Amino acid sequence: MKAWMRWMLWGVGGVLLLSAGAVAWGVMRSDQRLARKITQPAYELAVPGGDTALARGRYLFASRGCAECHGPDGAGRPFIDEPGGGLYARSPNISPGPGSVTATYTPADWERTVRHGIKPDGRPLLIMPSEDYSRLTDADVGALVAYVRSLAPAAGGPAEFRLPLPVRVLYGFGVIPDAAEKIDHALPPSQPVPEGVTVEHGRYVAQMCIGCHGAGMSGGTIPGGPPDWPPSANLTPGDGSVLPRYADTAAFRRAMRTGKRPDGSAISSVMPFQTLRALNDTDLDAIRLYLQTLPPRPAGQR
Structure with a gap:
């Protein structure tokens, strides 16, 4: 065998060995990260x-x-179920029924879970979008807990996940963050602002959008999302913004409630339209007003 062929085979073998080692290390680290206590x-x-x-x-x-x-x-x-053994995620039972994961939750446990992405035992939640809820006021977190406790008992169980190997490795390497890593835990709770079509109220409501669109609202690749998810849209007035499509409040409301742009084309189904169509006019109008005041940012910078 020629010398260059031997060197090439040694090189390929070395790359494969290093890759296998990196995968094994990533899987090990993913387990460690999920088990860590915060x-x-x-x-x-x-x-x-x-x-x-x-x-x-x-x-x-x-x-x-x-x-x-x-x-x-x-x-x-189940709220994510990719075919062929892809990503699968089933949310836990939070009703007061059999198999509820919140049956023994204290108010402090609820607050830690909702606003910080941390389970009562200190471990991080993986998919819970606590970054969207971390700025909820005490009154709103309390009202949310009161309502969940009032739900009719329903049977269910704990969260279930199937993470494809690439996802586990990326999480292990820290490329995909969990809920607790996206939050500034030192921030004090938000203070209430009066409800109304104001920039301040719009800023408060629009916190529900940062998980996908980023803290700067300019969109881009959604961290941890399946590979077939499109980038989230730029909601600032910067280059590539989608705001000009919605010339008035009526057009914005209609899009959020129907999933259709003004030209009739469909917005990506990744958008949570079941949630968005439940927003009242005040909240939707305030969000639109707030987005118009954001510093312009190029699309994709989150």
Whole structure:
């Protein structure tokens, strides 16, 4: 065998060996990262009673993505199910029924889970979009908990995940962050702002969008999303913005509730339209107003 062929075979063998080692290390690290414990002091959350709090909680449950992931009854359901052994995710039962993962939750456990992406035992949640909820006020987190506790008991179980090997390796290497890594845990809770079509209220409601569109709202590749998901849109007034398509509030509302652009074309089904169509006019109009005030950023910079 010629010398150059031997060197080539040795090189290919070395690359394969290094790749196998990297994969094994990534899988090991993914298990370690999911098992790590995160210290987050208990927060004494008040859970209100009464019809007003339950009505607010019901609205938040429908309009902030809870029903879309956990189902309207809170029993949990598959919300990602890629064919051929791809990514699979089933949300846990958070109703008061059999198999509920929240049956023993204290108010502090709820606050740590919702706002920080951390389980009561200190381990991180993998897919829970707590970055979207980390700025909820105490009153809104409390109302949400009160409503979930009031749900009719439904049977379910814990969360279930099937992570393809590439996803496990990328998570192990830190390329894909979990919920707890996307949050500044030192920030104090948001203070309430009056509801209305204002920039301040729009900023508060639009926090539900940052998981996909990024903290800067300019969109781009969605971290941890399946490879067939398109990049999220640029919601700032910068280059590549989608805002000019929605010339008035009526067009914006219609798009959020129908999943159709003004020209009739379909917006990506990755958008959580079950959630968005539950938003009331005040919240939608305030979001649009807030987006118009954002610093322009080129598309894709999140």
